[in-house]
Amino acid sequence: MTSSDRSAPVRLADARALLFDLDGVLTPTADVHMRAWSRLFTPYLAAHGVAPYTEQDYFAYIDGKPRYDGVRSLLDARDIELPQGTPDDDPDQDTVCGLGNRKNAEFTAELTEHGVEPYPGALRFLVAAIDAGLSVAVVSSSANAKSVLRTAGILERFPVVIDGLVAREDALAGKPAPDTYLDAASRFGLTAAECVVVEDATSGVAAGRNGSFGLVIGVDRGAGADALRENGADVVVTDLADLIGELPEPAGPAEPAVPTT
Numbered sequence: 001m002t003s004s005d006r007s008a009p010v011r012l013a014d015a016r017a018l019l020f021d022l023d024g025v026l027t028p029t030a031d032v033h034m035r036a037w038s039r040l041f042t043p044y045l046a047a048h049g050v051a052p053y054t055e056q057d058y059f060a061y062i063d064g065k066p067r068y069d070g071v072r073s074l075l076d077a078r079d080i081e082l083p084q085g086t087p088d089d090d091p092d093q094d095t096v097c098g099l100g101n102r103k104n105a106e107f108t109a110e111l112t113e114h115g116v117e118p119y120p121g122a123l124r125f126l127v128a129a130i131d132a133g134l135s136v137a138v139v140s141s142s143a144n145a146k147s148v149l150r151t152a153g154i155l156e157r158f159p160v161v162i163d164g165l166v167a168r169e170d171a172l173a174g175k176p177a178p179d180t181y182l183d184a185a186s187r188f189g190l191t192a193a194e195c196v197v198v199e200d201a202t203s204g205v206a207a208g209r210n211g212s213f214g215l216v217i218g219v220d221r222g223a224g225a226d227a228l229r230e231n232g233a234d235v236v237v238t239d240l241a242d243l244i245g246e247l248p249e250p251a252g253p254a255e256p257a258v259p260t261t
Contacts, residue, residue: 009214009215009216009234009235010193010196010214010215011215011246012196012215012217012243012246012247013246013247013248014214014248015134015194015195015196015214015215015248016134016135016188016190016194016195017134017135017136017137017184017185017188017190017194017195017196018129018134018135018136018137018195018196018198019136019137019138019139019181019184019185019195019196019197019198019213020126020136020137020138020139020198021064021138021139021140021197021198021199021200021201021204022138022140022142022145022148022149023140023142023148023200024063024200024201024219024221024222025119025122025198025199025200025219025221025240026118026119026122026123026126026138026149026152026154027116027117027118027119027122027148027149027152028116028117028119029111029116029142029148030063030200030221030222032107032110032111032114032116033058033062033107033142034055034058035106035110036103036104036106036107036109036110037053037058037062037070037103037106038053039106039110040099040102040103040106041053041057041074044099045078048078048080050078050079050080051078053074055222057074057077059202059222059223060077061073061074061077062074063200063201063202063203063223064141064175064176064199064200064201064202064203064204065141065174065175065201065203066141066164066167066174066175067100067103067104067141067142067143067164068084068087068096068097068100069174070100071096071097071099071100071103072084072096075096075099082094082095082096082099083095083096084096084097085097085098087101087168089101091104091105104143104144107144108144111144111147111148111151115151116148116151116152117152117153118152118153118154119239119240120241121239121240121241121242122219122239122240122241123154124240124241124244125240125241125243125244125247126154126157126240128244128247129247130157131250132247132248132249132250133248133250134247134248135159135160135188135190135259136157136158136159137158137159137160137161137162137184137187137188137259138158138160138161138162138163139162139180139181139184139197140161140162140163140164141163141164141167141174141175141180142163142164143163143164143165143168144163144164145161145163145164146161146163149161159259160184160187160188160259162180162181162183162184162187166180166183167179167180170183175201175203175204175206175207176202176203176204176206176207176210176231177207177210178192178207178208178210178211178212178213180207181195181197181207181208181211181213182211185213187259188259192211192212192213192214193212193213193214194214195213195214196213196214196215196216196217197211197213197215197216197217198217198219198240199216199217199218199219199228199233200218200219200220200221200222200223200228201223202223202227202228202230202231203231205218205228205231205232205233206231206232207232208232208233209231209232210232215234215235216232216233216234216235217233217234217235217236217237217240217243218233218235218236218237219236219237219238219240220236220237220238221238
């Protein structure tokens with residue numbers, strides 16, 4: 001489906017729920033992930049005698065995708081073939097899953113060493129959205145989403161968290177497929193058209209477009225405004241605080257949607 005197949009985007013003021021990606025949207029954990037991927041792939045690619053790992057590789061092949069999909073995408077770009085393996089593979093195993101598990105260990109080390117705090121503008125936007133009565137969820141490809149949210153001090157604000165662990169358990173396809181976002185909307189008893197997707201990755205805004213969500217907001221943290229629009233963003237900002245004035249008026253008697261189990 002192309003963006004021309006979608007109905008006109010809804011106004012932010014008419015939305016009932018905001019579905020946030022995590023890394024690069026709410027918290028600067030994209031930086032933590034980028035350092036972890038670099039710690040993995042810089043020596044690995046050097047050992048294979050192929051083009052070195054660069055920051056652009058992160059945005060082109062990895063950003064927003066489930067971890068193993070990101071490993072496979074980067075390896076394919078360097079014409080390196082590895083068996084898939086299984087999620088139980090040891091991090092030292094030379095498989096797609098083994099490398100993915102090695103990256104996860106590097107991410108945990110980075111998070112422990114440096115911690116993480118929410119983007120100030122994103123936190124202000126989140127608080128304003130909750131005060132306006134909107135339901136909020138996190139939809140992240142990361143298996144570490146809850147630990148990041150907890151470290152950032154905002155886990156309790158989200159009644160619904162769809163992360164990489166939930167996606168694997170429920171066999172939900174990863175972004176750019178819309179399945180994880182659709183699952184979050186359904187837990188609030190809402191349609192995609194009633195929800196807003198907030199993403200910083202091209203694969204994430206594509207998921208919003210592919211799911212026919214009411215509005216897709218792109219947050220440009222490095223992917224580029226043009227790339228975000230081309231892949232499905234209706235609106236692109238560099239700071240979510242810029243959109244606070246477009247939220248609904250503070251909530252009256254109506255309650256936000258209650259997540260279903």
